[in-house]
Amino acid sequence: GAVVSQHPSRVICKSGTSVKIECRSLDFQATTMFWYRQFPKKSLMLMATSNEGSKATYEQGVEKDKFLINHASLTLSTLTVTSAHPEDSSFYICSARYALGNRVDSYGYTFGSGTRLTVV
Amino acid sequence: SQELEQSPQSLIVQEGKNLTINCTSSKTLYGLYWYKQKYGEGLIFLMMLQKGGEEKSHEKITAKLDEKKQQSSLHITASQPSHAGIYLCGARLIELGSSNTGKLIFGQGTTLQVKP
Numbered sequence: 001g002a003v004v005s006q007h008p009s010r011v012i013c014k015s016g017t018s019v020k021i022e023c024r025s026l027d028f029q030a031t032t033m034f035w036y037r038q039f040p041k042k043s044l045m046l047m048a049t050s051n052e053g054s055k056a057t058y059e060q061g062v063e064k065d066k067f068l069i070n071h072a073s074l075t076l077s078t079l080t081v082t083s084a085h086p087e088d089s090s091f092y093i094c095s096a097r098y099a100l101g102n103r104v105d106s107y108g109y110t111f112g113s114g115t116r117l118t119v120v
Numbered sequence: 121s122q123e124l125e126q127s128p129q130s131l132i133v134q135e136g137k138n139l140t141i142n143c144t145s146s147k148t149l150y151g152l153y154w155y156k157q158k159y160g161e162g163l164i165f166l167m168m169l170q171k172g173g174e175e176k177s178h179e180k181i182t183a184k185l186d187e188k189k190q191q192s193s194l195h196i197t198a199s200q201p202s203h204a205g206i207y208l209c210g211a212r213l214i215e216l217g218s219s220n221t222g223k224l225i226f227g228q229g230t231t232l233q234v235k236p
């Protein structure tokens with residue numbers, strides 16, 4: 001259980017265009033999802049917290065107008081990289097939080113398989 | 121500043137040897153999660169620790185969380201080539217005030233190579 005599907009796995013786009021990445025929870029409802037960015041040989045950097053039905057919360061230094069997040073349903077969050085530039089090339093990973101049930105406010109976090117974005 | 125420090129950043133061991141990866145937080149943790157990642161792929165969940173002094177094991181991997189809930193270690197016994205990859209500790213920090221996003225932040229990661 002608690003599986004997240006992320007698409008596409010790879011995308012190449014031209015500079016100036018926009019790219020949408022989808023993150024779907026397959027067997028549970030994800031009210032909260034997270035978007036991370038990973039640079040080569042580096043760790044995951046949290047970009048934003050996506051909440052179903054409300055605005056995303058962005059981490060300091062992340063441009064909300066460049067990285068648009070929409071969480072319109074309990075099973076889908078999307079990240080749109082607008083007017084992409086080569087410096088936006090990176091590995092993007094989504095994560096969904098799910099309740100563990102063994103204690104209040106106890107959660108597990110499952111991750112998508114990631115999207116390799118290359119902007120040329 | 122890095123809220124979660126992971127060490128070492130890279131590790132090369134001979135097959136069959138034991139190894140330990142450490143994860144230290146500057147703040148008290150609500151929960152500590154260990155994941156493994158192959159480069160360019162998603163994260164595979166290993167273990168989660170929530171209670172001070174907690175220890176969990178799965179196959180040859182053991183994770184511990186100290187009593188103060190600020191430091192965790194991941195120990196691999198008799199390493200195998202299949203253990204190679206990037207190990208990441210993720211922490212859910214205790215958030216003060218009204219904000220409780222439950223977000224997970226990560227350490228720098230440890231790249232493990234196991235030589236046959």
